[in-house]
Amino acid sequence: xxxxxxxxxxxxxxxxxxxxxxxxxxxxxxxxxxxxxxxxxxxxxxxxxxxxxxxxxxxxxxxxxxxxxxxxxxxxxxxxxxxxxxxxxxxxxxxxxxxxxxxxxxxxxxxxxxxxxxxxxxxxxxxxxxxxxxxxxxxxxxxxxxxxxxxxxxxxxxxxxxxxxxxxxxxxxxxxxxxxxxxxxxxxxxxxxxxxxxxxx
Amino acid sequence: xxxxxxxxxxxxxxxxxxxxxxxxxxxxxxxxxxxxxxxxxxxxxxxxxxxxxxxxxxxxxxxxxxxxxxxxxxxxxxxxxxxxxxxxxxxxxxxxxxxxxxxxxxxxxxxxxxxxxxxxxxxxxxxxxxxxxxxxxxxxxxxxxxxxxxxxxxxxxxxxxxxxxxxxxxxxxxxxxxxxxxxxxxxxxxxxxxxxxxxxxxxxxxxxxxxxxxxxxxxxxxxxxxxxxxxxxxxxxxxxxxxxxxxxxxxxxxxxxxxxxxxxxxxxxxxxxxxxxxxxxxxxxxxxxxxxxxxxxxxxxxxxxxxxxxxxxxxxxxxxxxxxxxxxxxxxxxxxxxxxxxxxxxxxxxxxxxxxxxxxxxxxxxxxxxxxxxxxxxxxxxxxxxxxxxxxxxxxxxxxxxxxxxxxxxxxxxxxxxxxxxxxxxxxxxxxxxxxxxxxxxxxxxxxxxxxxxxxxxxxxxxxxxxxxxxxxxxxxxxxxxxxxxxxxxxxxxxxxxxxxxxxxxxxxxxxxxxxxxxxxxxxxxxxxxxxxxxxxxxxxxxxxxxxxxxxxxxxxxxxxxxxxxxxxxxxxxxxxxxxxxxxxxxxxxxxxxxxxxxxxxxxxxxxxxxxxxxxxxxxxxxxxxxxxxxxxxxxxxxxxxxxxxxxxxxxxxxxxxxxxxxxxxxxxxxxxxxxxxxxxxxxxxxxxxxxxxxxxxxxxxxxxxxxxxxxxxxxxxxxxxxxxxxxxxxxxxxxxxxxxx
Numbered sequence: 001x002x003x004x005x006x007x008x009x010x011x012x013x014x015x016x017x018x019x020x021x022x023x024x025x026x027x028x029x030x031x032x033x034x035x036x037x038x039x040x041x042x043x044x045x046x047x048x049x050x051x052x053x054x055x056x057x058x059x060x061x062x063x064x065x066x067x068x069x070x071x072x073x074x075x076x077x078x079x080x081x082x083x084x085x086x087x088x089x090x091x092x093x094x095x096x097x098x099x100x101x102x103x104x105x106x107x108x109x110x111x112x113x114x115x116x117x118x119x120x121x122x123x124x125x126x127x128x129x130x131x132x133x134x135x136x137x138x139x140x141x142x143x144x145x146x147x148x149x150x151x152x153x154x155x156x157x158x159x160x161x162x163x164x165x166x167x168x169x170x171x172x173x174x175x176x177x178x179x180x181x182x183x184x185x186x187x188x189x190x191x192x193x194x195x196x197x198x199x200x201x
Numbered sequence: 202x203x204x205x206x207x208x209x210x211x212x213x214x215x216x217x218x219x220x221x222x223x224x225x226x227x228x229x230x231x232x233x234x235x236x237x238x239x240x241x242x243x244x245x246x247x248x249x250x251x252x253x254x255x256x257x258x259x260x261x262x263x264x265x266x267x268x269x270x271x272x273x274x275x276x277x278x279x280x281x282x283x284x285x286x287x288x289x290x291x292x293x294x295x296x297x298x299x300x301x302x303x304x305x306x307x308x309x310x311x312x313x314x315x316x317x318x319x320x321x322x323x324x325x326x327x328x329x330x331x332x333x334x335x336x337x338x339x340x341x342x343x344x345x346x347x348x349x350x351x352x353x354x355x356x357x358x359x360x361x362x363x364x365x366x367x368x369x370x371x372x373x374x375x376x377x378x379x380x381x382x383x384x385x386x387x388x389x390x391x392x393x394x395x396x397x398x399x400x401x402x403x404x405x406x407x408x409x410x411x412x413x414x415x416x417x418x419x420x421x422x423x424x425x426x427x428x429x430x431x432x433x434x435x436x437x438x439x440x441x442x443x444x445x446x447x448x449x450x451x452x453x454x455x456x457x458x459x460x461x462x463x464x465x466x467x468x469x470x471x472x473x474x475x476x477x478x479x480x481x482x483x484x485x486x487x488x489x490x491x492x493x494x495x496x497x498x499x500x501x502x503x504x505x506x507x508x509x510x511x512x513x514x515x516x517x518x519x520x521x522x523x524x525x526x527x528x529x530x531x532x533x534x535x536x537x538x539x540x541x542x543x544x545x546x547x548x549x550x551x552x553x554x555x556x557x558x559x560x561x562x563x564x565x566x567x568x569x570x571x572x573x574x575x576x577x578x579x580x581x582x583x584x585x586x587x588x589x590x591x592x593x594x595x596x597x598x599x600x601x602x603x604x605x606x607x608x609x610x611x612x613x614x615x616x617x618x619x620x621x622x623x624x625x626x627x628x629x630x631x632x633x634x635x636x637x638x639x640x641x642x643x644x645x646x647x648x649x650x651x652x653x654x655x656x657x658x659x660x661x662x663x664x665x666x667x668x669x670x671x672x673x674x675x676x677x678x679x680x681x682x683x684x685x686x687x688x689x690x691x692x693x694x695x696x697x698x699x700x701x702x703x704x705x706x707x708x709x710x711x712x713x714x715x716x717x718x719x720x721x722x723x724x725x726x727x728x729x730x731x732x733x734x735x736x737x738x739x740x741x742x743x744x745x746x747x748x749x750x751x752x753x754x755x756x757x758x759x760x761x762x763x764x765x766x767x768x769x770x771x772x773x774x775x776x777x778x779x780x781x782x783x784x785x786x787x788x789x790x791x792x793x794x795x796x797x798x799x800x801x802x803x804x805x806x807x808x809x810x811x812x813x814x815x816x817x818x819x820x821x822x823x824x825x826x827x828x829x830x831x832x833x834x835x836x837x838x839x840x841x842x843x844x845x846x847x848x849x850x851x852x853x854x855x856x857x858x859x860x861x862x863x864x865x866x867x868x869x870x871x872x873x874x875x876x877x878x879x880x881x882x883x884x885x886x887x888x889x890x891x892x893x894x895x896x897x898x899x900x901x902x903x904x905x906x907x908x909x910x911x912x913x914x915x916x917x918x919x920x921x922x923x924x925x926x927x928x929x930x931x932x933x934x935x936x937x938x939x940x941x942x943x
């Protein structure tokens with residue numbers, strides 16, 4: 001697949017957003033980063049509704065600021081900025097929720113907060129983002145595979161079922177399941193690398 | 202089970218993945234995979250080549266929020282953000298702006314004409330408009346005109362924003378803010394392109410100055426800091442945040458380089474919740490406050506940060522946050538502290554460096570808390586510096602400090618909070634114990650008013666086109682540009698109800714005699730009758746065009762409407778399908794009123810003539826001629842024998858309705874007169890003008906009894922309460938003011 005055909009080229013999304021030409025770009029943008037922000041917030045201990053609110057809040061903030069952004073070609077800068085915003089909002093949320101009994105205990109939240117916010121969560125954020133890229137890559141490559149091949153991959157690699165069980169479900173040999181899984185993985189690896197490269201360009 | 206084969210070579214496994222083995226060999230290898238754990242692992246390893254793809258996809262099915270998660274509705278809600286946020290920010294426009302909206306010039310030396318303005322040249326072009334230099338042929342002066350970008354003119358959102366911006370900017374009167382003279386809309390009907398007529402300031406911007414002179418002397422920094430903060434005091438006092446303070450928005454007016462803040466193009470009314478929440482754009486990255494960079498809401502302290510960034514640049518010759526891209530700058534603003542000023546330029550006094558660095562605090566609560574405090578501080582130092590440098594004896598200096606100390610004790614109550622905070626903050630007050638900044642109440646720049654309003658009802662939703670008291674006098678109805686009607690309990694300044702009444706402007710809202718019903722007329726060509734307290738109309742009367750004027754008969758049976766296309770219609774409430782009678786005059790009808798005995802209606806509009814009609818049949822009784830321009834408003838007195846008319850020609854005319862003769866005429870305002878009302882006992886007349894002044898006149902002698910100042914721009918409506926003790930006025934500033942009459 002040619003790089004330029006991808007509707008999800010982040011650099012071009014940003015440019016389109018900034019120029020206000022394309023509501024599809026916003027739509028795609030939200031679908032790219034929404035799950036990352038939401039997932040991060042959940043990992044930091046927010047409940048579903050709070051995480052959803054926070055996701056909405058972060059992306060609104062981005063929308064208000066994006067008009068004046070020039071996309072920075074240096075790797076990951078946008079992601080870093082989005083992380084900064086998300087991290088701050090999560091921090092604020094946790095601070096607001098924190099109940100501080102005078103002179104008493106040191107709750108887990110307190111400990112979390114007393115760490116300097118900058119050092120918190122970068123790894124979680126990165127993982128969430130990489131997993132989101134993998135999810136995108138899956139969306140992109142799925143049409144290239146026969147349904148059975150995809151199912152064999154999905155049930156083993158994603159859902160973690162044993163090859164033997166899957167072979168039975170799909171009336172394939174276990175070997176065929178292994179081959180199918182590995183073929184899809186090989187393709188996915190390419191596509192994830194592709195997406196990462198686009199990020200850097 | 203098939204017999205165990207020898208394991209395939211690595212190359213063969215790779216070919217197996219690629220599907221490039223022969224059919225037979227592929228089958229053999231696949232079969233081998235059934236049972237050889239070693240090759241199973243090897244195949245996957247070859248496929249992923251040691252990347253983390255396997256780990257990334259593992260359990261990705263659980264990564265998506267569940268179907269019932271709040272994530273999905275939140276995601277959906279975000280789709281709407283695009284329209285709110287990005288539409289006006291279309292591609293940056295370059296090149297020659299189109300000036301199609303101008304009329305042909307009267308003199309070939311000019312580019313064109315806009316109302317009474319001869320346009321001379323284009324000064325510049327910003328995000329939302331073009332700035333022109335023009336000559337006001339009526340007032341014989343040069344002005345700057347900011348016109349909403351014609352390319353954006355179709356965009357209702359931009360137009361509303363521009364008008365809001367214009368109203369906001371026009372409400373600031375201060376010598377350190379570029380004055381906005383008037384806000385107009387092009388075209389006869391006043392619905393064309395909006396534009397802003399401003400003071401023309403010669404001289405250069407601070408940006409241009411900084412391009413020439415890198416570092417500035419402390420004295421200049423203090424002076425510019427002082428004047429800029431004073432300008433901000435005036436704006437903040439009006440509830441306006443600039444949001445985009447940068448060197449390019451600071452003009453230096455010759456001969457003394459007086460600071461003039463301009464381009465409140467991005468300023469928004471603080472309590473304009475809708476726009477603030479969606480937060481369309483804020484500022485230039487280099488001078489932007491951290492909270493703005495992080496997409497949070499700006500407050501007055503954000504302007505102080507921006508001013509601090511400018512003062513920093515003037516001190517050291519470079520902005521506090523630099524980077525190769527806007528994003529890099531944003532991150533720096535959010536995360537790093539600028540290099541200390543005195544490390545770069547030791548000539549800057551330490552108190553000034555401390556002050557600037559405090560303005561640049563990341564958290565708004567760590568900054569100097571208001572422009573007034575900052576102005577006070579600069580003023581003190583400025584005076585001190587002049588005292589020191591201008592051969593003033595030391596005694597004087599000490600006296601100055603003493604005065605300041607006295608001042609400080611008096612205001613200790615306010616100061617104490619800052620003192621405590623300052624000590625904790627440890628930055629600013631610790632090094633400057635001698636000063637406790639004093640909260641300054643900003644002085645009114647407008648002329649002293651003869652009375653204060655007893656209530657200010659501020660909707661901030663656009664121009665108020667009509668006001669009315671209910672019969673008991675406790676409620677004021679306001680008809681607003683945004684299509685809403687608001688009912689206020691004016692005594693408590695609280696809104697009792699707000700309802701969307703029309704699509705487009707609501708031109709009129711009137712209570713029935715009982716006060717139980719409310720009639721509204723709108724730009725959508727509808728007149729609606731509402732039961733007060735209900736949100737659906739009980740009756741609707743349709744018209745082919747906008748209904749600008751409306752009158753209700755006192756017997757509760759008839760409705761009269763005046764339409765923009767010149768029609769005057771008489772309706773019976775028992776038949777909303779079809780008007781009882783109709784007539785047409787030339788041009789738009791702006792006002793329709795009915796006499797107390799319900800026998801006569803009067804209409805007026807663009808054709809300069811006031812007309813009296815038989816209320817039953819709409820047979821014309823008399824034309825009343827004399828006005829030299831459009832007539833905007835009419836009022837009958839208590840017995841119906843007198844009619845007052847006002848309009849474009851700045852005069853108020855009193856007519857004898859029995860013979861159509863003019864009884865008295867006088868020039869009442871400096872500018873168009875938009876509104877007129879008789880007091881219920883017929884002894885007084887109130888008028889509201891484009892000059893923003895409400896005047897009350899003796900109806901018999903025409904002598905001026907009182908002036909009420911407060912609206913700084915056009916007043917479109919005035920109304921007495923039934924007891925004649927109160928007067929309400931409303932207009933372009935989006936507020937209604939209630940005045941107690943003597």
